[in-house]
Amino acid sequence: MSNEAHALPQALDFARAGGTPIAEERIDHRFKGLPPDADGLTVAELAAQRRNLFTGGFATPVLALSAERLEHNLDLMETYATRHGLAFAPHGKTSMAPQLFQRQIEHGAWGITLAVPHQVRVARAYGTERIFLANELVDAAALRWIAAELTADPAFRLVCYVDSVRGVQLMDAALRDAGATRPVDVVVELAAGEGARTGIRTEAECAAVADAVAGVSTLRLVGVAGYEGEVPQANPERVHAWLRRLVSLAVEFDKAGRFAGLEEVVVSAGGSAWFDAVADVFAEIPGLSVPVLKLLRSGAYVSHDDGHYRKLTPFNRVPQEGALEPAFRLWTQVVSRPSAEQAFVNAGKRDAAYDLDLPFAQVVRRDGAERPATGISVTALSDQHAWLATTGEADLEVGDWLGMGLSHPCTSFDKWQLIPLAEADGTVVDYIRTFF
Numbered sequence: 524m525s526n527e528a529h530a531l532p533q534a535l536d537f538a539r540a541g542g543t544p545i546a547e548e549r550i551d552h553r554f555k556g557l558p559p560d561a562d563g564l565t566v567a568e569l570a571a572q573r574r575n576l577f578t579g580g581f582a583t584p585v586l587a588l589s590a591e592r593l594e595h596n597l598d599l600m601e602t603y604a605t606r607h608g609l610a611f612a613p614h615g616k617t618s619m620a621p622q623l624f625q626r627q628i629e630h631g632a633w634g635i636t637l638a639v640p641h642q643v644r645v646a647r648a649y650g651t652e653r654i655f656l657a658n659e660l661v662d663a664a665a666l667r668w669i670a671a672e673l674t675a676d677p678a679f680r681l682v683c684y685v686d687s688v689r690g691v692q693l694m695d696a697a698l699r700d701a702g703a704t705r706p707v708d709v710v711v712e713l714a715a716g717e718g719a720r721t722g723i724r725t726e727a728e729c730a731a732v733a734d735a736v737a738g739v740s741t742l743r744l745v746g747v748a749g750y751e752g753e754v755p756q757a758n759p760e761r762v763h764a765w766l767r768r769l770v771s772l773a774v775e776f777d778k779a780g781r782f783a784g785l786e787e788v789v790v791s792a793g794g795s796a797w798f799d800a801v802a803d804v805f806a807e808i809p810g811l812s813v814p815v816l817k818l819l820r821s822g823a824y825v826s827h828d829d830g831h832y833r834k835l836t837p838f839n840r841v842p843q844e845g846a847l848e849p850a851f852r853l854w855t856q857v858v859s860r861p862s863a864e865q866a867f868v869n870a871g872k873r874d875a876a877y878d879l880d881l882p883f884a885q886v887v888r889r890d891g892a893e894r895p896a897t898g899i900s901v902t903a904l905s906d907q908h909a910w911l912a913t914t915g916e917a918d919l920e921v922g923d924w925l926g927m928g929l930s931h932p933c934t935s936f937d938k939w940q941l942i943p944l945a946e947a948d949g950t951v952v953d954y955i956r957t958f959f
Contacts, residue, residue, distance in 0.1 A: 545622065545956045546570075554941040555874070556585030566941070566954050576854070576949040577888065583856040583924065584870035586935070587945045588826065590952055592850035593626075599845045600824050601630040606844075607802040612636045612655045612791075614822025618936045619957045621649035623825055634680070636820040640665035643681070645958045647672060655791065656683035657750070657820060659712070659721060661690050666697035666707075673705040682745060682789060684712040686723045691735040691742065698741035706743040709736060710789055711776075713769050715753035722749055729772055733781055744781055746789030746816070747773045751797050762797050766804035777811040791818035799837035823932045826850040830880035830930025851935050853882060853927045855909065860921050866911040868925050871904045874938055880930035882909065888924040896925060 546567035550557055558580030561569050574580065576587055604611040610633040615624055624635050624646060634653025637643050640662060643654055660666065660683045672679055685691055698707060711729050714722030723729045729747075736744045749769050751762050773790050782788050788811055793801040798821045805817040823832050827847040838846050853875055855868035875882045881904065884896035898916030901909050909927070913919055929935045936942075937959045944953040 545954075548941075548956070550941075555939060556581055556583070556943070557941065558582070566956070570951070570953050574951050576943060576945045576951055577891070577924070578949070579951065581854075581943070581951075583854055584868075584874045585943065586851065586853050586874070586939045587943050587951075588955060589848075589850040589852070590944050590946050592848040593826065593944070595848050596824050596827055596850065597626055597630045599847060600821070601632075603798075603802075603844060604819060605631065607806065609793075609802060609805065609817050609819045611819050611821075612653070613825065614638075614657070614794075614820050615646060616642060617822035617932050618825055618955075619645060619959050620936065620942075620955045621645065621651075621958070622953075622955055624649065624651055627825070633816070633818065636822065640668070644668070647679070652676075652678050653680045654682070655818065655820065656681060657748070657791075659684050659686055659690055661693040661697075663693070663697040663700070666694060667701040669707065670698055670701040670703035670705075673703070673707070680708065682708040682710060684721070684748060685709040685732060685736065685742070686712045686714075686721055688732055688735040691732065691739065695739040695741045703741050706741055708745045708789075709742050710746040710748040710791065711736075711744070711772070713747060713749040713772055715749060715751060715765055716755045718755060719753040720750070722753075726768075726772060726775070730776075730779075733776060737781070744776075745785060745787075746782075746791065747776065748789065748791035748818075750794060751792050751800065752794035757797070759800060762800045763804055766792060766800060767807075770804060770808050773815070774809060774811065777813075782811070782813055785813050787814045787816045789816045789818055791816075791820060793819035793821050795821045795823035795832055796835040797837060799841050826932045826935065828876075828930050828932055828935070829883050829885075829928030832930075832932070849928055851929050851932070852885070853929055853935075854888075855925050855927060857919060857921050857923045857925060858908075860919065863915070864913055866899075866913055866917075866919055868909045868911065869907065870909055870927075871907045873906055875904065875909070875927065876929045876931040876934040876938075877904050878931055878934050882927040882929055884911065884925060885928050886926040887919060888926065889920070889922075893926075894918075899925070901927065 550561045612634045614636040616638045636655045712722040736742045827849045829849045855870040858869045859867040881901045884899040898914035902912045903910040942955040943951040945951045
C-alpha cells in the first residue's frame with residue numbers, strides 16, 4: 524500500500540463502538556508530559572494544533588513515539604508475514620493501545636493476541652473482532668463475560684489456551700452456568716520444555732486434554748500452540764526442534780480426527796526473538812485434512828527498542844529481510860550538575876523501562892540544536908531521577924534536554940497513558956492512548 528493509505532488516523536477519526544472515543548478525552552493532570560496550557564482541550568483538539576514537542580509547551584519528562592519509525596515497523600512486519608505465508612496476531616500486551624491495534628489490523632493482521640481478560644475487554648471496547656488469548660482462562664467471571672460477548676456478536680472470535688483436564692472442567696462449568704450459546708475455541712498448549720512456563724509437558728498428556736475438550740459442548744478444539752521463547756537454553760537448534768514437536772502434535776491430532784468439521788486448524792507460536800525459526804518450521808507444515816492458519820504472535824516490533832530487542836531481533840540473523848527501527852525516545856531535562864563527573868535528569872523508574880537495561884543517553888538538545896550525547900551514560904535510576912556519569916567530553920548544562928533510548932517496549936508503554944506521536948522535526952501529529 525502507499526504511505527498515504529497507511530497514514531496514521533487523526534485522533535478525531537478514532538472511535539470504536541462500545542468504547543469511549545479517545546478523541547473526546549479531555550487533557551488534564553492524568554497525562555504526564557503534556558502541555559499544562561492544553562488542559563481542557565480534547566485529544567482531537569490538541570492533535571489538530573500540531574504542536575512541536577520541543578517548543579509547544581510540553582513538560583519534561585515526556586515520552587515520544589516516532590511516527591516515521593512506527594510506520595516503518597508496521598510495514599516491515601506486514602511484508603515479512605506475507606512473504607512467509609503467515610497470519611499475524613501481534614501481541615497487544617506490548618502497547619495496550621487500541622489505536623495501534625487498529626493500525627496493525629490495517630496492516631494485514633488477522634487479529635490481536637492478548638494475555639489476560641482485562642486486555643480482552645479493552646480490545647473489545649474498541650472493536651477488535653478476532654482475539655488470540657495466549658494464556659489459560661479458568662476465571663468464572665471472565666468466562667461469563669466472554670460467553671455474553673460471543674452471544675451478542677456473531678462476528679467475534681476468541682481462541683485461548685488450555686493445558687489441563689482440570690482447566691477444561693472449570694471452563695465447562697463456568698460456561699454452562701453462564702448459558703453459553705457458542706463454544707469457546709481452544710488450542711492445546713504444548714510446553715516449551717521441562718521447567719518452562721505454562722503448557723503440557725508430554726504428547727500423551729496433550730491427547731488427554733484434547734479428549735477432555737471433546738467431551739464437553741462448551742469448548743471446541745481448533746489447534747495447537749505454544750511459546751518458543753521459553754525453550755530452555757534456547758538456540759536455533761533447540762527452538763527449531765521444539766517447533767517441529769508442535770507441528771507434529773498438530774499432524775497427530777489431525778490423523779486422529781480431532782479436527783473433523785473445522786474450517787481451519789490453528790497452529791500458533793512466535794514471540795519477538797525467534798519468529799524467523801517459526802517461519803522456517805511453519806513452512807514445513809504438511810497438508811492436513813483442513814487448511815492451516817499459521818499464526819505468528821510477535822508484538823515488540825511495533826516500537827522495537829534500543830537494547831534488549833535490538834540485540835535479539837531475528838532480523839539480525841536475516842538482514843536481507845530488513846531491519847526494525849527503535850521508535851521510542853524519552854526526553855528529560857538536566858536538573859542538577861553537582862560535579863564534572865555527575866549530572867541528574869528528571870526521569871526515573873516511574874518514567875523509563877529498567878527491567879532489562881538502563882536507558883541509553885543518545886542526544887543532547889540546547890537552544891534548538893541537537894548533538895550526540897558524547898561522554899554521557901546512565902548509571903542508575905531513582906524513582907524520579909536518572910543518575911548520569913559524565914566524562915570530560917560531555918558538554919552538558921542544567922536546563923539541557925537529554926533524549927534517551929529505552930530497552931523493552933512492554934515496560935515503556937505501561938508507564939505512559941497518552942504518548943505524543945511525533946514526526947522527525949518534532950511536530951506532534953497524534954496521541955496514543957494506553958490502557959494498562
